[in-house]
Amino acid sequence: MSANGRDAALRLVIPSDGELYEPTLNYLGSCGLSVRRPNSRQYTATIRSLPGVEVLFQRSADVTTKVEEGSAELGITGLDRYLEYRTDERTVVSLLDDLGYGRCDFVLAVPDAWLDVSSIDDLADLALEFKQQGKQLRIATKYPKLLREYLFHRGINYFTLVAVSGALEAAPVAGYADLIADLTATGTTLRENRLKTLQGGTILTSQSCLIGNATTLLRSKDALRLAREFIEMLEAHMRAEPYYRLTANVRGASPQEVSATVLSRPEVSGLRGPTIARVYNVEEQDWYAVSLLVRKDRLMEAVDHLRDCGGIEVSASQLSYLFKGESSVFSRLLDPASESVEEIGGL
Ligand SMILES: Nc1ncnc2c1ncn2[C@@H]1O[C@H](COP(=O)(O)OP(=O)(O)OP(=O)(O)O)[C@@H](O)[C@H]1O
Ligand SMILES: O=P(O)(O)OC[C@H]1O[C@H](OP(=O)(O)OP(=O)(O)O)[C@H](O)[C@@H]1O
Known part of the structure; x- marks a missing residue:
């Protein structure tokens, strides 16, 4: 048993389903870190090339919390989920903020029928008009924290958020929200639901990222050694790609x-x-x-x-890997002050 009281010295939590499940397994495989999951109903797995690592499968929305509470030292999820759900940015840090897959934009979208609203400035004007009529814009979203920050930053203060967990695109037609803030990749879902994006209305450009718990990692020598090997394989694979x-x-x-x-x-x-x-x-x-x-x-x-x-x-x-003299990501983990993921998407 290792210092953290578990059989595995290092735990990695990855999405158990959805958009990031298969791409994450494929990505780890391409980095030489194939995950061995005995069957799809089992929520733990191993990595043959890195003994001592246990892989946990969780909903992508829960990955950040699992890492933050210390159930796992490392995690892979969407940058959107990480930025929305982290509560302590010093404990849970983004180690690699672009693994190269799971690309999507978190955007504001309004009904096509709103002919006079085509930019974020138009939306700000509309929010004021609503206020003068004693109403508030109702925006359906899964990401209240990111959306609030974005709107406040642009001087839009009059709105109500409607919490919805799925099929957000239906909200304006169903009548429980005026507009939505959701993820889009190809744009098909928005188009099919007669919604349009706004000029300047991209809240975040997201993709999958590797996050880590700096506190628990720095506490265990074995976890730190395995984390370095894991991170270096990802980093060197990414560096070799071009x-x-x-x-x-x-x-x-x-x-x-x-x-x-x-x-x-x-x-x-x-x-x-x-x-x-x-x-x-x-x-x-x-x-x-x-x-x-x-x-x-x-x-x-x-x-x-x-x-x-x-x-x-x-x-x-x-090339499969291109290693440098030392891992810049790992050095950053040892010196969390240099962490700078907030710059992404202007947040
Ligand atoms: N259409 C898409 N194309 C590419 N990546 C996407 C797309 N939709 C979502 N993502 C990314 O995948 C992550 C998980 O999205 P997904 O829709 O699979 O989650 P979910 O099923 O709603 O939630 P959970 O897995 O937490 O239950 C998102 O946070 C985002 O980073
Ligand atoms: O722009 P597109 O390529 O059409 O993709 C966008 C859709 O993909 C995601 O949903 P997903 O199917 O993952 O399920 P969800 O609605 O439960 O989040 C997202 O929430 C959009 O609904």
Whole structure:
């Protein structure tokens, strides 16, 4: 049993269903952290490549609370849910605020029939008109905290929030709210319900994020070690994504000559320059293997450059991980003062 009184030294809580369930399992798998869930009714699982980690499945709305109360040290959920439900921003921190999936916008949407309302300023005017008539705008949402902050910040103070847990888009037609503030991804649900977004009415741009409990993590050496390994795998996988490793056989008189030609185009000659190694060959002595990392959007430019340098047999492969000297995310965890997720979406 570990210091936190459980069999597992580190717990990770992830969504048990909904929009983020499958993408989270796929994402962890792509980072080399496949989750082994014995069956879909079991709410705990393990990660074979990281023994000592237990995975808990919870509703995405509950992930932040589970991390904050200490039932798990790490969690994956939508940034929207994290910002709405955290109560202590020093205890529960966002470690990676964009895992690259679960993208959606939290927006204000009004009925298409409101022809005179097309921007957030129009909505502010309407709120005043309502006030003069002794009424308040009724807004249906699942995210009262984020919405209130956003509206107050824009000087809109006269409104009533209607708490709804699902199918918000039906609220204006059903008559229990005038407009809604909800998530949208493709825009289909809003369109199908004859609702439109407002200019300047995006409250938050969200995606999945990794959150952690700084207090419980810093209390246990084992949890901290596993968290570092887990975070580094995610971070290095993300860092590797924009690059290919290119390898080519290049003919030249010496490594110096080959490196000089490759380095004549610094933008396609690797992060810190090419690695050059002698190719041993019985017939010809003057071949060198050149290896470098290039951004994916410069692939053909780099291939042509290597050809111009006398390269043949150019191969490109996807990188799995790119580790740096140290993990910047982990360093930030040890120094929570540098946490800055509030900048996202202008919140
Ligand atoms: N259409 C969408 N496309 C991409 N991501 C989305 C979409 N809708 C929601 N999300 C993201 O997925 C998270 C979970 O949303 P989802 O609709 O699955 O939750 P839910 O089923 O309403 O709630 P819970 O899982 O808590 O019961 C949201 O907080 C958001 O970050
Ligand atoms: O812009 P779109 O691509 O149409 O997606 C938007 C919908 O996706 C989410 O709902 P979800 O289906 O996850 O269920 P929910 O209504 O229970 O939240 C969100 O709440 C919207 O209703």
